[in-house]
Amino acid sequence: MAMIIAIDGPAASGKGTLGRRLAAHFGLPHLDTGLLYRAVAHHLISAGEALDDVAAATAAARALDLQRLDDAALRGRAMGEAASIVAAMPSVREALVALQRAFAGQPGGAVLDGRDIGTVICPGADVKLFVTASAEERARRRWRELVARGEPADQAAILEDIRRRDQRDAERPTAPLAVASDAHRLDTTHLDADGAFAAALGIISSVMASRTKS
Ligand code: CDP
């Protein structure tokens, strides 16, 4: 039976980590949709275009190829901030809808994580998770990642980045970060990645069990 798992949540809540683990567990493909917006921003920056150039951003989004998402160049902190600027453009979002839905529509299903998966991209997903954690805990996670990579980092500046990005994502008029009415909230403030994975598995099995009964 095909199963689509939609995971949404704010920056550094653990969506990507959880998505990867659930995908491996269920043998499903996984798409971190933040990479799409990061790739659009990266394209503009590499081409010397302004980040607020809607026509250039839309053209970059239309030309995006899922097979050619270069992870390493897209992962940095600055690219997350740049991604949230192009992600607020309705024409950029529109250009990326078909590609995400095609990914979700694979025969066995898929796991997608982002900001609008349960609300816009896959409103009919079998299971919707909304992953959260306090802004302070999320900033600590990002800080730990940077330190582990040997990059100097200031926790207060990261917290400020996270708050600014959350606000931009939640307040934009098109596909804002929002909890779908049928999403299951998963607060990971006091959970490590193993704990979040176990809690998500519990939610998924109870949702699927109640489906089978009805
Ligand atoms: O990993 P992190 O949560 O920091 O960021 P990301 O998921 O890679 O997303 C980067 C930015 O892309 C977000 O701040 C959003 O503005 C945007 N995004 C979006 O608008 N919709 C999505 N489905 C995924 C990301």
Ligand code: CDP
């Ligand atoms: O995709 P998103 O930006 O929501 O977060 P992530 O990149 O999956 O996770 C950010 C960092 O938090 C990673 O280093 C994870 O190992 C760590 N973490 C987690 O993913 N889940 C927890 N419950 C606790 C920590």
